[in-house]
Amino acid sequence: xxxxxxxxxxxxxxxxxxxxxxxxxxxxxxxxxxxxxxxxxxxxxxxxxxxxxxxxxxxxxxxxxxxxxxxxxxxxxxxxxxxxxxxxxxxxxxxxxxxxxxxxxxxxxxxxxxxxxxxxxxxxxxxxxxxxxxxxxxxxxxxxxxxxxxxxxxxxxxxxxxxxxxxxxxxxxxxxxxxxxxxxxxxxxxxxxxx
Amino acid sequence: xxxxxxxxxxxxxxxxxxxxxxxxxxxxxxxxxxxxxxxxxxxxxxxxxxxxxxxxxxxxxxxxxxxxxxxxxxxxxxxxxxxxxxxxxxxxxxxxxxxxxxxxxxxxxxxxxxxxxxxxxxxxxxxxxxxxxxxxxxxxxxxxxxxxxxxxxxxxxxxxxxxxxxxxxxxxxxxxxxxxxxxxxxxxxxxxxxxxxxxxxxxxxxxxxxxxxxxxxxxxxxxxxxxxxxxxxxxxxxxxxxxxxxxxxxxxxxxxxxxxxxxxxxxxxxxxxxxxxxxxxxxxxxxxxxxxxxxxxxxxxxxxxxxxxxxxxxxxxxxxxxxxxxxxxxxxxxxxxxxxxxxxxxxxxxxxxxx
Numbered sequence: 001x002x003x004x005x006x007x008x009x010x011x012x013x014x015x016x017x018x019x020x021x022x023x024x025x026x027x028x029x030x031x032x033x034x035x036x037x038x039x040x041x042x043x044x045x046x047x048x049x050x051x052x053x054x055x056x057x058x059x060x061x062x063x064x065x066x067x068x069x070x071x072x073x074x075x076x077x078x079x080x081x082x083x084x085x086x087x088x089x090x091x092x093x094x095x096x097x098x099x100x101x102x103x104x105x106x107x108x109x110x111x112x113x114x115x116x117x118x119x120x121x122x123x124x125x126x127x128x129x130x131x132x133x134x135x136x137x138x139x140x141x142x143x144x145x146x147x148x149x150x151x152x153x154x155x156x157x158x159x160x161x162x163x164x165x166x167x168x169x170x171x172x173x174x175x176x177x178x179x180x181x182x183x184x185x186x187x188x189x190x191x192x193x194x195x
Numbered sequence: 196x197x198x199x200x201x202x203x204x205x206x207x208x209x210x211x212x213x214x215x216x217x218x219x220x221x222x223x224x225x226x227x228x229x230x231x232x233x234x235x236x237x238x239x240x241x242x243x244x245x246x247x248x249x250x251x252x253x254x255x256x257x258x259x260x261x262x263x264x265x266x267x268x269x270x271x272x273x274x275x276x277x278x279x280x281x282x283x284x285x286x287x288x289x290x291x292x293x294x295x296x297x298x299x300x301x302x303x304x305x306x307x308x309x310x311x312x313x314x315x316x317x318x319x320x321x322x323x324x325x326x327x328x329x330x331x332x333x334x335x336x337x338x339x340x341x342x343x344x345x346x347x348x349x350x351x352x353x354x355x356x357x358x359x360x361x362x363x364x365x366x367x368x369x370x371x372x373x374x375x376x377x378x379x380x381x382x383x384x385x386x387x388x389x390x391x392x393x394x395x396x397x398x399x400x401x402x403x404x405x406x407x408x409x410x411x412x413x414x415x416x417x418x419x420x421x422x423x424x425x426x427x428x429x430x431x432x433x434x435x436x437x438x439x440x441x442x443x444x445x446x447x448x449x450x451x452x453x454x455x456x457x458x459x460x461x462x463x464x465x466x467x468x469x470x471x472x473x474x475x476x477x478x479x480x481x482x483x484x485x486x487x488x489x490x491x492x493x494x495x496x497x498x499x500x501x502x503x504x505x506x507x508x509x510x511x512x513x514x515x516x517x518x519x520x521x522x523x524x525x526x527x528x529x530x531x532x533x534x535x536x537x538x539x540x541x542x543x544x545x546x547x548x549x550x
Contacts, residue, residue: 003230005211008220008266008348010258042488076297078254102359103254103297110254133300136356140255 022143024116027180028093032062037091037120039068039083041075041108044156045163046098049125052167053095053174061175067091076103078110088118093178097125098155099148105130106137109148113141123177125170129153149173219353220270222343222368229269236275237265241282241543249282250289252299252350255357259285259349264341267348271341277319277334280397281341283542284309284371287399288342290536298401298532299352304360305401305532306367307342308441310516312374312385313395315542321373325520327443328370328405328527335371343368364404372518378446379517380453385539387459387510398539400441400514401532403432410448411524416455419448420462423528424469428504430480432530433472436489437506439534440470441514446521459515460508467508474498511537 028034036057038050047069054066067090072079087094094115099105105126112124126134128150138146149170158166175181211228215221227233238245238261245262252258261282268281288294288307298305311321322332330336352358376383385396410422427440442462444452452462474496477483483502484494505512514535519525 002207003232005214006229006231006234006266007218008229008263008270008344009351010260010263010349011351044486044488044490044492074296076254076300101297102302102357103300105359106300106357107254107297130359132355133357133359137254 022113022116022141024143024146025119025121027121027178029179031057031093031175031178033064034092035065035067035090036063037068037070037087037094038066039070039072039079039087039094039096039111041072041097041099041104043075043098043100043104045158046100046155047071048160048163049098049155049167049170050095052164053170056167056171057095057174060171063093072096072111075101076107078107078114084111084114084118087115088120091120094120094122095125095174096122097149098151099124099126099130099134100153100155101130102133105134109134109137109146110141112148113138113143113146116143121178121180123174124148125174126150127153127155147177149177215270220344220348222340222347226270226344227272229266233269233275234262234265237269237273237278238262240275241265241278243282249285250345250349254297255350255352257350259345263349264345267344268337268341271344272333272337273341274319274333277338277341279542280311280315280319280334281338283397283540284338284342284399285345287397287536287538287540288401290538290540291400291533292536293401293533299346299350300357300359301532302359302361303403303532304358304363304367305403306364306370307339308400308402308514308529309339309342309371310374310384310398310518311371311396312376312383312390312398312539313393313542315395316373316376321371323373323375323518324378325522327372327375327518328366330369335373336369339369339371364402366402366405370402370405372443372516374516375446375518378450378521380450381459381515381517384514384516385541388537388539390539390541394539395542396539397542398514398516398535400535402441403530403532405530406528407525408528409523409525414451416452416457419451419524420457420465421469423526424466426528427466428470428472430472430477430482433477433482433504434491436485436491437512438504439512439531440505441516441529441531441535443519443527443529444515444517445519445524445526446517447524448526449517451524459510462515463508463510463513466513467503467505470505471501471503474500474502477502509537511535
């Protein structure tokens with residue numbers, strides 16, 4: 001009997017065990033009067049894009065106000081628990097991004113899932129050049145198929161006016177994600193969303 | 196001892212290699228299939244417990260143990276006696292901020308630079324001289340490759356998935372230099388980083404690329420350094436307020452500089468003052484200003500003011516090593532991804548006395 005070939009991943013058998021579908025936060029079909037939080041990740045134009053979307057949510061969808069507008073210091077890592085908690089206390093829904101690089105796109109999705117787990121519906125915004133890595137992170141976090149808003153790459157080179165235009169373009173999808181409209185995502189689990 | 200070629204079973208070896216490809220473990224080149232007896236020899240060579248955790252990426256929920264490092268080192272083609280060097284190289288990389296964060300997933304696709312010092316170079320047969328950035332030497336090639344396989348397999352960071360390198364760079368997972376201490380006029384790099392000057396050790400950082408400086412016809416230290424300053428100060432590699440760099444000097448350049456009285460610190464001080472560009476030059480490429488995160492952006496600069504590239508003259512921001520043959524004045528500027536920790540990790544070859 002020859003010696004077995006050893007697995008270098010440390011994951012032998014792990015992948016075979018399906019992870020239970022992650023429960024997302026309950027969607028908010030009525031956005032009127034809700035408090036929205038914005039969490040940018042230092043990427044150029046991210047804070048501006050979120051700010052513009054926040055303004056549009058208040059002006060066009062009757063949200064009460066932007067109550068937290070903060071920056072996640074380390075774009076490569078998921079947001080620290082204290083920061084998530086701050087949004088959980090002061091916001092009803094959160095918009096975060098922009099996933100615009102190798103590690104920060106994955107991290108933006110991880111942040112969205114952290115918000116969902118804290119009970120806060122989140123709309124994550126990612127550049128469309130990083131869909132694969134964003135999806136890989138969702139799967140890694142037990143939320144395969146997690147729905148986020150995509151925007152055309154690149155974002156960092158846009159002028160202020162172009163960023164405002166992007167905000168307008170993204171608004172319907174952000175709203176759909178937070179409300180759980182069809183085409184947006186699931187009240188329920190990420191898994192059910194995949195079907 | 197190598198068995199007589201007639202006793203070996205190449206068909207079985209080929210099937211095992213293909214199995215490794217099918218599992219998605221390979222970096223593209225054939226792997227040595229790792230078995231328990233082989234990996235046990237790696238663990239014995241380092242006298243380390245297989246279960247010890249030596250790295251983790253919480254955002255990916257993955258960890259590296261000594262056992263996983265040994266399996267990947269074996270697959271990379273290392274000999275068991277290289278394993279203490281692999282472990283020291285990995286630990287040295289764990290001193291690098293980028294390697295603990297998102298560096299391995301980055302669009303820049305950085306390459307580790309590993310620099311080996313001390314008696315271990317001769318004991319294991321490292322190349323420190325001709326073609327030191329190139330192929331041809333088992334310890335240099337396989338130890339660098341082992342790091343890449345650990346990132347791929349133990350961290351699960353695969354190209355096009357969690358690894359998002361836009362182009363990557365030549366030499367990723369293949370740059371492991373032994374310093375040419377014999378032809379260097381200066382103490383070993385690990386000595387500069389605070390270890391005894393006769394220590395076997397590894398220093399490591401992450402690179403964005405390498406660029407040669409070929410200058411064979413000046414006898415002036417200042418002219419030679421000015422050539423390095425021009426190359427280091429290029430705008431393309433300059434993306435934040437400041438940028439760090441490194442130089443792997445060939446012996447000829449290092450000796451010329453030392454002959455003129457330059458120590459490593461002297462070289463750094465000279466270059467820190469002179470590497471950079473004028474605001475006008477930077478405006479031409481849209482990098483004359485910085486945003487609130489310190490990222491270089493177009494501003495409205497039109498002054499002749501000189502902007503320094505290096506943040507200061509500390510070794511963390513200008514790594515200096517000596518390697519290569521003593522046959523020409525050809526050195527390499529290396530572009531750091533961030534900066535260097537400025538530290539070196541001793542190699543503990545636990546079973547040296549027994550071998």
